[in-house]
Amino acid sequence: DIQLTQSPSLLSASVGDRVTITCRASQGVSSYLAWYQQRPGKAPKLLIYGASTVQSGVPSRFSGSGSGTEFTLTITSLQPEDFAIYYCQQLNAYPLTFGGGTKVEIK
């Protein structure tokens, strides 16, 4: 199975900050990597697919990069509604796997 390791697991930040979350895969997944945001009590929401394509309707402050085994999700100018848990997911091979999540909390 492809393991996805996210870092950090907890990130404390302030409104307006630029934040970066890293997702490392135990083996190459090409660009078959997606990022999701999950707010408390809600379903995950797709942010990024193909490692760097922003899903329609997602604010432009969200961006993704990387390929192979190392990926990043960047949020420029953090907004109050961005405090949530973020997950990466690989769709390159079965079983599909998710990272352990990164909680972005208010500093």
Added chain:
Amino acid sequence: EVQVVESGGDLIQPGGSLRLSCAASGFSIRSNYMSWVRQAPGKGLEWVAIIYSGGTTFYSESVKGRFTISRDNSKTTLFLQMNSLRADDTAVYYCARMSGARYDDLRGHLYDAMDVWGQGTTVTVSS
């Protein structure tokens, strides 16, 4: 509006069976690849199963042989039949549409992400 709505979650005893449903609107389940994903209380996301538009299915090792993903004849409802339930199956179960589904001669079946999610249905396995 494109959406999915899950139902069927319940409190069930270990060893029991349950069938979850996922009703789609705004798109055809038959024409899309669909997955089930679960989330145990306070834990992360875990992929459970997928069904291609052609009917091919794949499962995670943790549910293989116990769970079955299927569609109804009208192709508007997705199901997850869960048998031999265990305490560690306790979770919120989400159904999700796989976006960008396509077939590539070299790589086979491909898709981009899970772009439509329901609100989830809760399954609790406990005596």
